Amino acid sequence: MTEIRVGLIGAGYIATWHADALKATPGVTVAAVCDVSEQAARGLAEACGAQPFTSVEALIESGCCDAVHILTPPQMHKPLALQCLEAGLHVLVEKPVATSADDTREILAAAEAAGKRFHAGHNFLGLPSYERMKRMMQEGTLGRVLAAEITWALPLSPLRSGPFNIWLLREPRNLLLELGPHLVAFAVDLFGTPKVVFAEATKPVMLPGDDPRPQALRILARAGDVEITFTLSMVETQDDRSVTLRGSSARARLDFASDVLTVERENTSDLVVNPLRKQLDLSGQHLREGLRNAWTQASSLNQKGPYGLSFRGMDAAVYGTLTGPQDARFSGQSAVTVMQAIDDALDLLPPEQLEPKAPAVQTRPPAPTAMVIGGTGFIGRALTRRLVADGHDVRVLSRGRHGPFPDLPDQVETVGVSLHDLEALTEAMTGIDVVFNLAKSLDTSWTDALVNDVGVATRIGMACEKAGVKRLVYTGTIASYDMSDPGVTITEDIGFPEDMTDRNLYARSKAECEHQLMRLHRERGLPLTIARPGIVVGHGGPLQHWGIGRWHGAGAVRIWGPGNNTLPFVLIDDVVDGLVRMAARPSAIGESFNLIGEPMLSARGYFDAIHEALGARIRVSPGNLTAFYLSDAVKYGLKKYALRKRGVVRPSLADWKSRAHFTPFANDKPKRMLDWHPETDRAAFIEKAITRANLFGF
Template structure:
């Protein structure tokens, strides 16, 4: 029996776990190495798969720990890394887009051929079981002669409206098409061959900071093998429609590749009365069959085989089965396919008007900023508003970011962006030289308590130590109201309300933020750390998301299940008011050693908020009450299955109080920041709704 192919993952970000889990389920492959510039990220992911962590590709290659690699880094790094690994004698699978140009894609393919190793494009949806069924039926003639195809990718892309704006896909308008286009184009290429692009247009432009316009949609017309193909890409807040429709002489097939369902609409030979009835019954039966099949797969696999996970598993089987057996590559995942997809993408980009592809010139810098304030987490929702508010009040700002590109291209004289690791005490201390006030808005969403201690609690205390070493006069830390027990409507919450003594059964975010506060206040008591704690409520306003998880569980842009019945007043607060409160905390000497709940005046219930959206914007959402006892019971069952059936570690034991706290049953009293800081949150309901909803660009258009 052949040994499994040893695979190294280069890049330990979000997509890496999807690759890793799929490889774990593939008999012909196993994860043996993980490489990432961040040592904690590499170690954390490697631990999950029993692999060896590395912080450099060179070290991973020289170790001989793998036979193949998956390149999961930002796209601009794909081509160089792929060629480096191919030359070192490793097979490569490159996450989409495989490169940022046709020339780079061809260079990877040529290097693979010269090295005798395999290059696979990561077009994972081609591995989806329902797509395989569609392709087999098409090739068997089940749909007759196909004349038209329509391929849609309609899925909200929140960063276009709420950031972070320093992502690669937002740097140029064409990057959006390079990022989202490979999946739809890969379907067309695999089914019909190379594409002839006839027309391309961009729709619904939206401004990024600095009035740098980006399209939120594309419409592309193409042709292949006599089939007319229409591509629709939409990134505004819309119902999820990721689908592939084939129109043939014998049937119309619709693949929902986000849900892994395939339904075929066919004619029948019944008379005029029975014909439409049979047709609809047939469609209804197919929908029922697909739903039952998916539900059964999900249930039996304990939620390990969702559609997205299935697509990766299918891709891994198609890649590593032939590789392990010494058979030719599957045609879906070859260099030829990668080149055809990239050729079509470049042809579509070439058809777009020049003004669509233009990038706004950065503002001319007339002076070097002289920052006295630092914002850590300045590229996020609150951080962007805080930074701009500080500048508006005449203060220069240093923003700490993972890179040197930030969302302030229009403020080169007032804002400088510095790339510093939050795990590097010396670099943090150096970056704080000359800084009077540090605002720490950083957050780390971990799925284990060990990860939270390292990447949230550890980071917050390291920032505090750097503040001490650099002589910073004030550290303002943003905690969260989620750390409170908000399950009892009879209990009013003030800053004097203590967090639960035992938080082991609270969600990791709430628990971690509470521990951060505890450690910082300990440093204040023992060493005089000049720290102030801010706990913002449910923050709304321009730049914020429609799908705010502080209100409920979202199912796409059109449906939300509220945490609880939705009739209690929620602790909403406007983003502008939060920024104002943070600045006041950083300036008022009396704020040192104090905490402040930045919660606005009582305005809206959850249902009132959605009613206001409908009234102001004409958009009715499907709003349902969420039974918190049912949520808790379901969570408890999942906890038991994960712990005892899947043998997972580091799980958080669910509690009813934690679920009830999500509904924010306990009312807040916001007297303290108003009394001590002179903070004045919006009091007019109509103006609040105007800022929170009408001016917030919630839907993107």
């Protein structure tokens, strides 16, 4: 059998899932990775043993691929698909395959003209449990199916805490275009073409600039005799991603996020035993499904989770039939039907709900004297708006040209500059007096952290020198401290441990960033000030804050440690005020400041306050840090020796204990040197941190 060579166009988050599934698909090899970021392309290509490319033209000219998976932002899907089909390549396009049914038809026509395959990336149709449900329906096990409820209820935190510059949030319709195909693809595969009869969008949330986006959508459709309800819910809710089929003989429910299928049937026992038998049957099914999933994940070393299995099932169907009849689940015609249903639903929504708010009209070009790197993040957004309120124009560095400041066109300009380009950074700092560096990189190896975090922070410092910037405010993290000993109080005079090799990568790399920047300050006079915020809370921040514990959806959290010690919370407005004061005080040069609020709440106290203020009881469990450490040690061994992964880090027990923030902080220095006054009133703190923070989205 000839090996099918596949290229990945786009090396973002989803590309890793595609790559892992392709590597597990018989007769398929990952031959190329293409991304405009050479570093991203090279990193994934090396992991796959593939060739890296930075342009689609170069990939095509190389002749190294028979097919490609297009994994870019959706607005690029159609032109890339047409380009690759015309070049004689099969294409699989991530959902949404295009931004309209007409564009999808163009892709299908191009595939037919080229004699090549066009596949839709409706991966959940490849789940083993979905295939079982479909067989049950086709065999009549469920009886006559009269109704289907297809649900995607999963919190979408960017709606409330950003980043707001992603394609998903650029227009209200994009939310349905992005998530809708998951649901509609099930209906199309099970019942054929659905006729949409009703659509509504509710629970709006305001993006920056008072630009509303719906957080819930409900669509009603019919396919033959089957009534279909599609539900999308993106507030902080219990995860429910499911397909429920109601038949005359049974009700089947597929939890496609967990690969769990259960069937509720009647039995012939009398009225006393009947309900007992029904519940025992359901209990047995849940036990069976749980054990099956546990065995699958344990025996595969967590390589066959439900999401990963869905991609494997899709790829097996796509490439197993590449030379025969196309699998209808992933066909171009199926994609057209799915996108037409979504278009029909959008047509039923009021036009005013689909139009983004027009950006404010610019009356003058900004004249920035302050730069915020990482200005689209939680702290960066609040800092930028505070600087504008104080009378400054701001230049925000972002990966793209779209920033979360559509209402401030006269005061804020967003520019896209590579943080790996010293000359471009220096040019971008022309005319800038103060630079706030809030950038961070979440890497999986120390080698990558040295390049993407330490190297970037150092390069920004060097650019500040070359551009004559008067002040660089760098934002580090309190996570770099050893916070495992409750008998010590941390002040800025306490340094980080000399040996950080047994710390988590984030804590270690941020500490090294500080070390390199302070070296530039001492040896070359870099006008540097360092800020280390505590656990930042308030409007624009997430409910599921991982500085407090390990979250399991919106309704359950395992806190780091017992949760009784006071945590170093700080309000977002107080952090921003501290950063502004650091930039303005000459005495702050060469100094570091821990921005920690007044002692207010423990982890348990925080969740009790949420319950009292918002009426939501979150299930809180204590986290045994020694157990976390031992579990992590087992995972470390499996990753390093069984899966042969490079650069794996094993944090120490002290590192795990530090996550509980056992060691208290003193905040005397910023109060004394910056005249900083964090919130002191407990009721006011809870009002700002919880009540007005829109934690649940509604």
